[in-house]
Amino acid sequence: MKIYRSALLRFADDGTPLYDSDGLLAIAPDAQGQERVVAAGSWQALHAEYAAQANAHILHLPGKLLAPGFVDMHIHYPQTDVLGAPADGLLPWLEHYTFPHEARFHDRSYADGVAEFFLDELLRNGVTTSLTFATSHSASVDAIMAAAQARGMRMLAGKVLQDRHSPDGVRDHTEQGLIDTETLIQRWHGVDRLGYAITPRFAPTSTPEQLRGAGALAAKYPDVWVHSHVSENLDEIRWVRELYPEARSYLDVYQRFGLMRERAVYAHCIWLDDIDRALMRETQTAAAISPTSNLFLSSGYFDYLKADAAGFRYGLASDVGGGMSFSPFRTMQAAYVVGREQHSKQGLSLKPGHLWWQHTAGAAKALGLGGVIGNLQPGCEADMVVINPAYTPLLARKTAQAQTLDELLFAMIVLGDDRLIEQTIISQAK
């Protein structure tokens, strides 16, 4: 049994952050050999029971903070090299940068190289699970799944479905895209810690036939994820209205094709109305909030107050390469700014613990993986980060001055980056 002695951050079921300045985290393999949290709390309360055991291997991390690995609810691994490409908003950005780049992923060896770099970058930034788009090529899924499997990571990914309004090189065929999706589900879903996501790019780039087929697969494989984009940009919404005039709203397109359910995740959700928001809640569909992407592409601001009033699930996401950073600290900081900006009249200030929860336990819950990842409560898989809150002189000064947990977390959210992550630890399997 591994016993960590360190400052410890975790979350109660209702999202309240729990903090022990001198904490104990006990980790041991379960019956299948996967390392899980056995006990978490204060050293004082737990050490007699756990640290005194004959097989206890004690790891003392003075001055460090042990926290759940971050969960990125929406990212595009093939856009690692598209990050920072300038364009006039979403649709020109897709046309000029993203589609030409994604066309390269038919080549498995090219995809393998990017997948390895991408996973290195996630881990450097403390991200232990992501729900990622691949490209429309099956090879791009094989590359990321094989690379994540070799590292023992819990990773969710899927082949992009896009059978129209897409250039040669990324456009798939209506039927073949669906056949390939089912083949990949059977090849990868539930293998080790991997999960498959049925991934129509967004309503404009799939025919109604392809979306109908995606919905049929979503019904046939209820524990597979569904992953797409919705209501990101006003030009995009106008386009969807032309293509699907019978739908009440952009979100309603997905509902009509059976693509809203638990484990369905939609990036952005900026321009929803209250009927859409109620539908999100009723269907247990989740939103992946991507604030650095929304700022980069000038898409708009996610409405936290209306989301909370409706009561649907959400969590944070980088949306690299539309997003500007792999770092959860940059994403949490942008979410705070967006919350302020959207609600400046009401004066909404998202609480530091709530921001952190949105990128860990909250994101896991929104993915249907609550109690599995994103937390360090007993039973959770032991994916975690060792944070050095004193990495820069300014951080050392600010975190030393913090009087409350909110002040400590907020100093890291505002000032932190990849250098805060001293180590990322993936739950080992036998």
Ligand code: GUN
């Ligand atoms: N909508 C359709 N495709 C994409 C994409 O690759 N990135 C973002 N941000 N939005 C999209």
Ligand code: ZN
């Ligand atoms: Zn995206």
